[in-house]
Amino acid sequence: xxxxxxxxxxxxxxxFFRAARDARPEPSEALMARILADAEAEMPRAPEPMPxxxxxxxxxGTLSWIAAAVGGWRGIGGLATATVAGLWLGYAGGADAxxxxxxxxxxxxxxxTVELMPGxxxxxxxxxxxx
Amino acid sequence: xxxxxxxxxxxxxxxxxxxxxxRVAARALADRLAPIAVRVAxxxxxxxxxxxxxxQEAMLRLWRAAPGWQxxxxxxxxxxxxxxxxxxxxxxxxxxxxxxxxxxxxxxxRPGAEAGLIAADRAAxxxxxxxxxxxxxxEAVVLRHxxxxxxxxxxxxxxIGVEAVESLTARGKRGLTQALAGRREELGYGDD
Numbered sequence: 175x176x177x178x179x180x181x182x183x184x185x186x187x188x189x190f191f192r193a194a195r196d197a198r199p200e201p202s203e204a205l206m207a208r209i210l211a212d213a214e215a216e217m218p219r220a221p222e223p224m225p226x227x228x229x230x231x232x233x234x235g236t237l238s239w240i241a242a243a244v245g246g247w248r249g250i251g252g253l254a255t256a257t258v259a260g261l262w263l264g265y266a267g268g269a270d271a272x273x274x275x276x277x278x279x280x281x282x283x284x285x286x287t288v289e290l291m292p293g294x295x296x297x298x299x300x301x302x303x304x305x
Numbered sequence: 306x307x308x309x310x311x312x313x314x315x316x317x318x319x320x321x322x323x324x325x326x327x328r329v330a331a332r333a334l335a336d337r338l339a340p341i342a343v344r345v346a347x348x349x350x351x352x353x354x355x356x357x358x359x360x361q362e363a364m365l366r367l368w369r370a371a372p373g374w375q376x377x378x379x380x381x382x383x384x385x386x387x388x389x390x391x392x393x394x395x396x397x398x399x400x401x402x403x404x405x406x407x408x409x410x411x412x413x414x415r416p417g418a419e420a421g422l423i424a425a426d427r428a429a430x431x432x433x434x435x436x437x438x439x440x441x442x443x444e445a446v447v448l449r450h451x452x453x454x455x456x457x458x459x460x461x462x463x464x465i466g467v468e469a470v471e472s473l474t475a476r477g478k479r480g481l482t483q484a485l486a487g488r489r490e491e492l493g494y495g496d497d
Contacts, residue, residue, distance in 0.1 A: 183478070183479075183482045184478070186482065186485070187450075187478055187481055187482060187485075189427060190427050190428070190430065190431040190434075190481070190485065191431070191450045191451060192424075193424040193425070193427035193428040193431065194348075194427075194428040194431045194432070194451055195451055195453075196424055196428070197424065197425055197428035198340070198344055199343055199344055199347045199353070199356075200340055200343065201339045201340055201342075201343045201357065201360060202357065204357075205339065205343070205357045205360060205361060206335060206336075206339060208361050209335045209339055209360070209361055209364045209365075210331065210332065210335055212361065212364065212365045212368055213323070213328075213331040213332075213334075213335065213364075213368050214328070214331075216365065216368035216369055216371075217323065217326055217328070217331065217368070218324050218325070218326060218371065218372050219326065
């Protein structure tokens with residue numbers, strides 16, 4: 175059968191177009207997940223935080239500023255550990271410096287004697303101190 | 306319910322928000338635009354898996370375009386249609402020529418076929434017929450009659466004049482009519 179009537183042809187085709195519009199393919203859940211993963215990966219990042227500036231007031235703000243200056247609270251922790259260790263070494267070293275050798279140098283050898291204040295005797299003579 | 310169903314913000318606005326790191330805007334855009342990309346790619350390529358790859362690639366390009374997007378210079382949807390169409394064209398050109406009789410045909414000979422095909426069968430018949438059209442005619446017909454775009458919009462997407470769109474659409478419809486003519490009575494369009 176020849177179809178030469180444009181109106182009838184349009185009507186004929188419109189039935190197919192309508193059916194196709196109603197049967198719209200939708201993206202699968204897997205595709206949506208891939209698209210959203212791409213969106214996350216490509217999402218422009220927020221600008222870097224501003225450099226830490228010292229607040230005008232004191233208090234907790236000042237503490238935070240100091241903490242930030244030495245690398246955060248972990249930095250504070252490291253700093254405190256180093257301070258305590260230094261104090262302890264200073265105290266214990268005066269009492270018995272031999273422990274520093276860790277057994278490498280026998281304590282009864284002359285090399286194990288560490289003179290922490292080489293000028294102490296001269297200083298004592300000069301000041302008349304006798305310990 | 307898709308988020309975009311509750312979101313009356315424009316595509317431009319959502320894209321700008323995505324550009325500022327708004328995940329909700331990304332989701333709304335995906336819900337709104339991915340179906341468009343899938344529909345057009347499916348009808349251009351007749352391959353569901355390949356169509357989804359094209360849709361993902363088109364959306365990826367949109368995400369990447371977001372930071373430099375100039376609001377008001379182009380409709381996001383028009384931009385997406387153009388990207389999808391171009392990606393489909395690239396893929397079709399890489400394909401080896403497929404004989405026309407290799408185009409998918411709807412199932413036939415079932416009991417329902419004698420009584421008139423249901424809507425899904427008509428849709429499948431149209432998809433098969435679309436694949437017999439030259440690529441540009443197919444694109445114009447899909448955008449005009451399945452996506453409901455205006456001729457000027459199609460002209461912008463395809464990078465041609467409005468008259469050329471009209472010509473492509475008219476020739477495409479003639480081609481479809483011929484491709485489907487042999488099944489006219491079978492499809493419930495008897496000579497009445």
